[in-house]
Each structure stands twice: as C-alpha cells, then as structure tokens.
Amino acid sequence: MTTVAIVGTGVIGAGWAAHFLGRGFDVVATDPAPGAEDRLRADVTAHWPTVTRLGLAEGASPDRLRFVADAGEAASVADFVQENGPEREDVKHALFGVLDEAARPGVILASSSSGLLPSVIARGCPHHPERLVIGHPFNPPHVIPLVEVVPGRDTAPEVVDRAMAFYTAAGKRPIRLAREVPGHVANRLQAALWQEAYSLVERGIATVADIDAAIAHGPGLRWAVLGPFLNQHLSGGPGGLAHVLAHLGPPTEQWWRDLGRVHLTPELAATLVAGVDAELAGTDQQALVAARDAVLDRLLAAKAAQPDLP
Structure with a gap:
C-alpha cells in the first residue's frame, strides 16, 4: 500500500494525515468545510516536528500530501x-455510500468512529459492507x-487481518476486538472513570483540579507504562494477581457498590467546565x-x- 485517503480533516483527520505522511505514504485528503x-x-506543519522526533520513514515528506474536493476522488x-x-x-451512511462506490x-x-457500531455504519455501503x-x-x-480494530456483522475476517497488518506496518499498536460494542474498549474504560470523577465533583468530595492531580500524579503514571491487569499483578508481589484478588477483591467489590451514578445535567456540566477553567487559569492552552505532546514523545x-x- 502506498496511498492513504484521509476523509475528514478535523483534529483526528489531521493527526492521521501527519502520521501517514511520516510513515512514508502518499496522502490524498478531502473535507468539504471551507478553508x-x-x-x-497548517496542522501538518505544526505536527511535523513531533512526527520527526518519533522517527520518519524513508521518503517521508509533507510534500506528499494532496488535497481534493471530492471524497469519491480521494477514495x-x-x-x-x-x-x-x-x-x-x-452523515456516515451518506459518506460511506460515496466511498463504497468509488x-x-x-x-x-x-x-x-469513537463509538458507533461498524454494523450500523456498514448500512451505508450498498456494494461491499464486508470491507x-x-x-x-x-x-x-x-x-x-493505539488503534482499536472492530469488525461488524458483515466484516470479512481477512479484512480484519489486513487492517491489523496495515496499522502494525504503519507504526501503530492495534488491538482486535472479538465483537462490536458501543464505545469499543478504551472509551468504555474512560467512561467508567469519568462517571466516578463526575460523581465525586457532584457530591463535593473533590475538585476538578484535585481529581486531575490524583490521576496525573498517581495511577496515571503507572497506566502509561502497563495496563490495569499487569499493574495489579505487579502490586501483588510474589503472589501476583492471585494475591491481590484474594486480599483486595472483597473491599474492591464494596467500592464498586458505592460508585456514583450521575446524570450530566446542565448544572453538573457547568460545574465541570468552571472547574477546568479554574484549573487552567493563566495557562496557555497551546x-x-x-x-503534553513533548512528554508523550x-x-x-x-x-x-x-x-x-509488553
């Protein structure tokens, strides 16, 4: 494969474009938005120093980006x-009708898509939903x-195999879901954390800034290295995960029963936004x-x- 089409060039699309250019692909991009x-x-230029630090493939260049007005032409x-x-x-159905045709x-x-089911999106593909x-x-x-590769009901197994191989060759760390579920894996895990974080704020137990600090300066540091199961395993010493489950399993179950259930009311949303504004007071967001990206690098x-x- 030598040419990747990027359809939609917002935050995610621009990041994808920079990544694939950095891996030595030709990129043809399209987006109907004015400008x-x-x-x-401009986004690719801004991302290029980071892409360069992460390592460029032979022949990689932002000059290999081409923009076209029509999604069908790109595909x-x-x-x-x-x-x-x-x-x-x-929007997905209309767009994939064009892509599937072209x-x-x-x-x-x-x-x-960060959460839509592939079987739902595939309804827009009249010819080849299996791809x-x-x-x-x-x-x-x-x-x-990370890239989460998720098949739909009609997705051919060999398409999943090829997608996994493509993303791996393109420098990604793909995981393969056995079946589709709303939100996939990582966003569902994030959603579980957000639910309790929002609840803690709503109940007045901690501020937005304190919760951010609790993760960024605590378990988030370990999570950046190893996942939840391996971190639990290592915290059990010689006994590993079996020891943790035997000794901390019962109190953990009690904590689960006490986790908050929240509704994202306008009042809670306003409280969360105000908390972030307070946390970022005087901070240049750019x-x-x-x-953030330099530390991730x-x-x-x-x-x-x-x-x-691993």
Missing part, C-alpha cells in the same frame, strides 16, 4: 481509506500508538498541548527502549 485545505496543511486513488467524519449515522474492490474502508471496519485511533493520532521513546515491556 479545510489551508487548515490541514478512487487510495489503497486504504481512513474516514474521520462527524459521529452521526446519517474505492476499488478490496480497498479497506476504515472509520475512526468496512472500525480503525479507532486515540487523540492525538500522530502520537498515540503551550499545554505542546508540553519522550515517554514513547523510553518505552520503546525497554524490551521487557
């Missing part, structure tokens, strides 16, 4: 299609390795994003240098 090409080229010349349109079923047979149509798969990245896509390099990490 989309200028914004995309017709692509070896792989990465769609990043709005999270609306009607793409050559056998070209995978991957959606970056549609979710390829959900994590923001920012040009930095974070500088914050740059600092160094973290990824450090992890890559440790062969004992």
Whole structure:
C-alpha cells in the first residue's frame, strides 16, 4: 500500500494525515468545510516536528500530501481509506455510500468512529459492507500508538487481518476486538472513570483540579507504562494477581457498590467546565498541548527502549 485517503480533516483527520505522511505514504485528503485545505496543511506543519522526533520513514515528506474536493476522488486513488467524519449515522451512511462506490474492490474502508457500531455504519455501503471496519485511533493520532480494530456483522475476517497488518506496518499498536460494542474498549474504560470523577465533583468530595492531580500524579503514571491487569499483578508481589484478588477483591467489590451514578445535567456540566477553567487559569492552552505532546514523545521513546515491556 502506498496511498492513504484521509476523509475528514478535523483534529483526528489531521493527526492521521501527519502520521501517514511520516510513515512514508502518499496522502490524498478531502473535507468539504471551507478553508479545510489551508487548515490541514497548517496542522501538518505544526505536527511535523513531533512526527520527526518519533522517527520518519524513508521518503517521508509533507510534500506528499494532496488535497481534493471530492471524497469519491480521494477514495478512487487510495489503497486504504481512513474516514474521520462527524459521529452521526446519517452523515456516515451518506459518506460511506460515496466511498463504497468509488474505492476499488478490496480497498479497506476504515472509520475512526469513537463509538458507533461498524454494523450500523456498514448500512451505508450498498456494494461491499464486508470491507468496512472500525480503525479507532486515540487523540492525538500522530502520537498515540493505539488503534482499536472492530469488525461488524458483515466484516470479512481477512479484512480484519489486513487492517491489523496495515496499522502494525504503519507504526501503530492495534488491538482486535472479538465483537462490536458501543464505545469499543478504551472509551468504555474512560467512561467508567469519568462517571466516578463526575460523581465525586457532584457530591463535593473533590475538585476538578484535585481529581486531575490524583490521576496525573498517581495511577496515571503507572497506566502509561502497563495496563490495569499487569499493574495489579505487579502490586501483588510474589503472589501476583492471585494475591491481590484474594486480599483486595472483597473491599474492591464494596467500592464498586458505592460508585456514583450521575446524570450530566446542565448544572453538573457547568460545574465541570468552571472547574477546568479554574484549573487552567493563566495557562496557555497551546503551550499545554505542546508540553503534553513533548512528554508523550519522550515517554514513547523510553518505552520503546525497554524490551521487557509488553
């Protein structure tokens, strides 16, 4: 594969474009929004120092980006299609109707959807629903390795195999879900944490800033290295996970029963937004994003240098 179509060039699409350019692909991008090409080229330029630090493939260049006005034209010349349109079923159906019509047979149509079921999106593919798969990245896509590959009811197994191989060859760390579920895996895990975080704020137990600090300066540091199961296993010492489950399982079950159930009311939403505003008072958000990405860059390099990490 040499050419990737990026359909939709917002935050996620621009990150994908920068990543694929950095991996030595030709990228043909499309987005109907006014000024989309200028914004995309500016975003790729802004991302390029980070992409460069992460390592460029031979021949990688932002000059290999081409912008076209029509999604069908982009799909017709692509070896792989990465769609990043709005999270609306009607928009997805209309868009994938065009992509399915224009793409050559056998070209995978991957959606970056963060939670829609691939079987639902595939209703928009009148010819080849078997080639549609979710390829959900994590923001920012040009930095974070994870891609969730999710098949729908009609997705051919060999399409999932090929998508996994493609993302791996493109420098990603894909995981393969056995079946579709709303929100996939990582967003469902995030949603569970957000539910309790929102509840703690709503109940006045901790502030937005304190909850951010509790994760960023506590378990989040370990989670950036190993996942929840391996972290639990290591915390059990010689007894490992079996010891943790035997000794901390009962109190953990009690905590589960006490977790908050929240409704995102206008009042709670206003409280959360105000909390973030207070936490960021006097902070340059662009500088914050740059600092985040610089730390992620160094973290990824450090992890890559440790062969004992999974």
